[in-house]
Amino acid sequence: xxxxMADADWMLQPALAPALDAMAAHRxxxxxxxxxxxxxxxxxxxxxxxxxxxxxxxxxxxxxxGGQWQPWAGELLRLARESTAVCKLxxxxxxxxxxxxxxxxxx
Numbered sequence: 001x002x003x004x005m006a007d008a009d010w011m012l013q014p015a016l017a018p019a020l021d022a023m024a025a026h027r028x029x030x031x032x033x034x035x036x037x038x039x040x041x042x043x044x045x046x047x048x049x050x051x052x053x054x055x056x057x058x059x060x061x062x063x064x065x066g067g068q069w070q071p072w073a074g075e076l077l078r079l080a081r082e083s084t085a086v087c088k089l090x091x092x093x094x095x096x097x098x099x100x101x102x103x104x105x106x107x
Contacts, residue, residue, distance in 0.1 A: 001033045003061065008037050011045055020045070024052040032085075033057045036068075039075035046083035054083070058091035065097030 002011055011032075023030055030052055032042055039060055046054055056079070062072040079085050093100060 002038055003033050003035045009041060011038070012041055012048075017048070020049045020052055024049055027053070029053045029055055031055045031057050031088075033061075035061045036063070036072040036075060039072070039079060042085065043075070043079050043083055046079070046085050050084070054085040056085055056087045058095070059087055059089050061095055062092075064092065064095045064100070 020030065032038070032054055034042055034056065039056075042054070042056065046052070056076075060072060060076055062069065076087065080087075
């Protein structure tokens with residue numbers, strides 16, 4: 001639940017490296033519950049731990065209700081191109097606000 005941490009760089013602290021390496025060695029999956037501001041940092045984490053399976057939960061929680069597609073879309077594209085992270089789309093509706101419009105375009 002990195003989304004609620006005050007320090008967006010928390011996931012990059014060296015003290016976590018042994019735990020992330022152990023997860024990779026045991027073929028465990030790191031489910032990253034993050035917001036758009038965390039995506040560049042998540043790319044660094046993926047590059048530091050290339051054998052760690054990473055799942056970006058809820059599509060990285062774009063601000064659908066606010067129509068804020070950038071920098072989210074660009075950072076997600078960069079993660080797709082430069083890492084092996086995958087993206088889980090469940091929960092996107094929760095980011096669309098209380099009255100989501102049907103058929104709203106994804107920017």
